[in-house]
Amino acid sequence: MLSALAGAQAKHGRNGVGEIAGPLAPAPAPRSAPARLAALQDLTQPSQPSEPVAPAISTGFGVLGSMEYKVTKHKFSQEWQSVRRRIEGERALYDYCANAKSDLCPKKLSQWRSKLAALKGQDKLRQLKELNRFVNHLVSYADDKTAFGKPDHWSNPAELLQTSGDCEDYAILKFFSLLELGFSNEQLRLAIVRDSKRRVLHAVVSAELDGKTYILDSLFDRPVSHQYILKYVPIYSWNLQDHWAHIVTKKIRIKFVESFDKVA
Numbered sequence: 384m385l386s387a388l389a390g391a392q393a394k395h396g397r398n399g400v401g402e403i404a405g406p407l408a409p410a411p412a413p414r415s416a417p418a419r420l421a422a423l424q425d426l427t428q429p430s431q432p433s434e435p436v437a438p439a440i441s442t443g444f445g446v447l448g449s450m451e452y453k454v455t456k457h458k459f460s461q462e463w464q465s466v467r468r469r470i471e472g473e474r475a476l477y478d479y480c481a482n483a484k485s486d487l488c489p490k491k492l493s494q495w496r497s498k499l500a501a502l503k504g505q506d507k508l509r510q511l512k513e514l515n516r517f518v519n520h521l522v523s524y525a526d527d528k529t530a531f532g533k534p535d536h537w538s539n540p541a542e543l544l545q546t547s548g549d550c551e552d553y554a555i556l557k558f559f560s561l562l563e564l565g566f567s568n569e570q571l572r573l574a575i576v577r578d579s580k581r582r583v584l585h586a587v588v589s590a591e592l593d594g595k596t597y598i599l600d601s602l603f604d605r606p607v608s609h610q611y612i613l614k615y616v617p618i619y620s621w622n623l624q625d626h627w628a629h630i631v632t633k634k635i636r637i638k639f640v641e642s643f644d645k646v647a
Contacts (some may be wrong), residue, residue, distance in 0.1 A: 444642070445617070447631075465537065510561070538552045551575075563567075571589070571590055
């Protein structure tokens with residue numbers, strides 16, 4: 384768990400802000416990049432928005448409008464390696480529950496395997512949309528102190544779907560589900576971010592698709608193009624092979640927003 388997030392999510396419910404059906408549509412863009420940056424940072428308040436359409440460009444910026452550089456390890460490396468080992472150790476269970484109806488298979492684990500089977504071969508954007516919503520509603524939220532009696536615990540899918548979890552557990556399940564659906568490792572990141580509005584740490588998945596970066600979040604049932612949720616400041620991100628640290632300053636963010644203005 385990201386312990387700084389526990390109090391806010393426990394107070395507000397399953398996803399920290401209650402039931403949210405999708406991301407906000409972007410507000411009309413101000414003329415200046417600094418003013419537009421301020422508007423973009425206020426976008427993700429609870430509502431029932433339509434999905435924004437992001438321009439397909441290559442800006443050279445990292446996830447969520449950051450500058451990024453590779454690192455060999457970070458403060459979450461140990462938890463990540465532990466959960467990876469546990470996932471590898473339970474893959475036979477995944478296969479069994481995908482191919483057999485048995486009381487030995489936990490109900491939610493069987494539902495997850497069935498959903499992945501149904502999504503295989505579908506359009507990639509549809510996979511992102513349906514998987515994100517499915518996981519958000521399948522997982523029962525609880526902070527780690529309540530669920531496990533300790534401040535930090537990262538759950539593997541079989542454990543998560545028999546108990547409960549918080550933001551990084553949602554993200555882990557989505558990350559490995561997308562790999563099974565055919566997304567490449569290079570398309571995916573699990574990212575630890577700071578929510579500058581709520582002043583808490585949070586975990587999300589980023590997915591690259593057709594030149595765009597989508598964020599899969601336990602707070603929103605639809606994937607959100609990353610330039611629309613700049614209240615998130617990335618700290619670390621990683622996939623199965625590489626790890627990155629991120630730098631975000633006001634100047635970097637302004638240039639990031641300006642890069643979209645140039646192709647608008």
